[in-house]
């Protein structure tokens with residue numbers, strides 16, 4: 001069996017395809033293209049699953065961050081702390097708002113925002129908000145960050161990779177922050193295109209977000225200038241259908257991460273600490289090498305054995321061209337991006353697949 005990085009073939013079973021096609025066909029017959037019944041059903045059920053009061057679907061995960069920032073009235077010139085390890089969208093949403101990202105450094109073992117770095121950066125910069133990212137599905141230290149931020153600095157949790165992540169308070173969504181998700185096709189919960197959402201526990205904020213995503217509409221005309229970021233009905237119908245087995249698929253990811261952990265833990269390769277095993281959504285399985293060259297060498301070696309791997313992230317955010325002038329702390333993020341490689345991770349890998357990958361890594365490390 002070939003090992004694949006993602007596995008859409010097994011994710012989209014024949015039975016699922018039939019049901020999805022039926023739903024899409026009904027939507028065409030009913031001309032209910034935007035914000036239909038499946039939007040309501042998904043929002044209700046996903047909020048429940050994540051222990052949040054409200055779920056507001058959006059057009060994608062980047063818009064979700066941008067809208068959350070607007071809901072907190074963050075805009076022109078405001079400083080927003082972001083980690084140096086994330087997908088580019090986390091920084092981009094801040095910039096699109098006219099606000100200014102400031103880098104907070106990361107934990108060198110996980111890529112998660114480091115509370116100690118936040119404390120230091122706060123002495124230099126008047127932050128209006130921070131966006132901790134549950135990167136790879138690992139839970140960011142929200143409780144510690146909240147203690148440092150309270151009550152003046154707003155927190156937006158970027159949960160794009162965290163459908164299934166557990167925090168101290170419960171599932172991602174159970175805090176009093178705004179939490180954003182992406183349902184891009186490769187995420188743990190995925191649409192047939194672009195979609196995203198925001199979770200909120202405050203009624204007023206939920207109403208404001210509903211208005212922002214729909215051109216600032218209110219019952220009496222336009223209350224503010226928002227944007228068009230509604231989620232279309234077909235995507236909502238697919239998402240709602242996929243909610244059914246999200247828990248089961250995340251459970252499988254956890255089991256696979258456990259197998260990886262067991263077979264790699266005594267090798268000279270950096271793995272995520274054991275204490276995260278139970279709490280991550282295991283969107284990705286990152287390992288750390290000694291340096292960039294060794295990382296590329298391992299990737300090449302795996303490729304010769306038909307084992308795919310991925311560079312998340314090839315560069316840290318502070319090394320991306322549009323962000324070169326951004327201030328803050330970046331040292332650990334740069335090293336982390338240089339050394340990190342993501343191994344195959346999807347719910348359909350079996351123990352033999354994991355052994356094959358682990359054996360290849362052992363062979364690589366023995367010969368270096």
Ligand SMILES: *Cc1c(COP(=O)(O)O)cnc(C)c1O
Pocket residue numbers: 060061062063086087089090133135158160161181182183184194195196
């Ligand atoms: C995927 C992702 C996003 C952006 O989501 P889109 O739906 O592609 O706009 C934002 N942040 C992180 C961490 C992501 O992984």
